[in-house]
Amino acid sequence: MSADEKQREAEMTTTSTGRRGALDGAVVAVAGAAGPAGRAALLRLAEAGATVVAADADAARLAEAVDAARYAHGGATVTGDTVDLLDLDATREWAGRTEKEFGRIDGLVHLVGGWRGSASFAETDLGDWDLLEKLLIRTVQHTSLAFEGALRRSGNGRFLLISAAGASKPTAGNAAYAASKAAAEAWTLALADGFRKAGGESGPSAAAAILVVKALVNDQMRAERPNAKFAGFTDVTELAEAVVGVWDRPAREVNGQRLWLTPKP
Numbered sequence: 001m002s003a004d005e006k007q008r009e010a011e012m013t014t015t016s017t018g019r020r021g022a023l024d025g026a027v028v029a030v031a032g033a034a035g036p037a038g039r040a041a042l043l044r045l046a047e048a049g050a051t052v053v054a055a056d057a058d059a060a061r062l063a064e065a066v067d068a069a070r071y072a073h074g075g076a077t078v079t080g081d082t083v084d085l086l087d088l089d090a091t092r093e094w095a096g097r098t099e100k101e102f103g104r105i106d107g108l109v110h111l112v113g114g115w116r117g118s119a120s121f122a123e124t125d126l127g128d129w130d131l132l133e134k135l136l137i138r139t140v141q142h143t144s145l146a147f148e149g150a151l152r153r154s155g156n157g158r159f160l161l162i163s164a165a166g167a168s169k170p171t172a173g174n175a176a177y178a179a180s181k182a183a184a185e186a187w188t189l190a191l192a193d194g195f196r197k198a199g200g201e202s203g204p205s206a207a208a209a210i211l212v213v214k215a216l217v218n219d220q221m222r223a224e225r226p227n228a229k230f231a232g233f234t235d236v237t238e239l240a241e242a243v244v245g246v247w248d249r250p251a252r253e254v255n256g257q258r259l260w261l262t263p264k265p
Helices: 003-016 036-047 059-072 088-102 126-154 172-202 219-224 236-248
Strands: 027-031 051-056 078-082 107-110 157-164 206-213 258-260
Touching: 027 036, 027 088, 027 126, 036 051, 036 059, 036 236, 051 059, 051 088, 059 078, 078 088, 088 126, 107 126, 126 157, 126 172, 126 206, 157 172, 157 236, 172 206, 206 236
Parallel strands: 027 051, 027 107, 051 078, 107 157, 157 206, 206 258
Antiparallel strands: none
16 A cells, blocks of 8 residues: 555545544633533543633633543643632633633533422422523523634634523423523524524524433443433543534524424424
8 A cells, every 4th residue: 555545545534433533623602611521521621632712610620621522632722720610700701811822712512510409399499590591501501602703703603501401391390490491492592593693694603502411321320320211311431522523514404493402392
């Protein structure tokens, strides 16, 4: 086999394994990066060739997540910033600093989560709403406002919200959680409409989309509950794969869409 043939074969193999592609050389920010879903996203984005800029309020757990991604993919650029996403100015500063340092921002993956529920609707604690409104709505508002301009300038930007099927079919004990998720979805769809209008007749150059799961599961949860079935749950590694896959589709196709990783309720 000639040198040229070996090179072509190597390039084809690299592409087929997902190590090169739409994210090769892209800059992607991950909000809420220290949890299991965040760790999986950092690993997969780094594997796909992206420069990954991770943020979380927990500095120690964030450092562990960043180090794990760097170790798994030697040579990958993965950085971590301790950011209070409940502070709009701090979130804007993070976005501005990231774009200045790396020259562009091609994605914001929103993985800030939280859950509170009750045994019945009548037993709903409005204190749960106060907490979830901050975690699930306010952080989406701040990241979207902070990153919107950079994502439009990217030419292939993506804002990805991770949501739950319960937002479309709330249950009695999940009123606060489902309402928070539904509000975050509505906000994200408004961002998508902004991208659509900015694109004009040529279509949007950036997209805001929602990845919908029933719930997430990871290896630690399985180890702690070996007899649990976790029926319909999405593994965090599958979610990470779906996140990366959004860049393989045109912005026009995914903008304003709910991308279901679980059957619709």
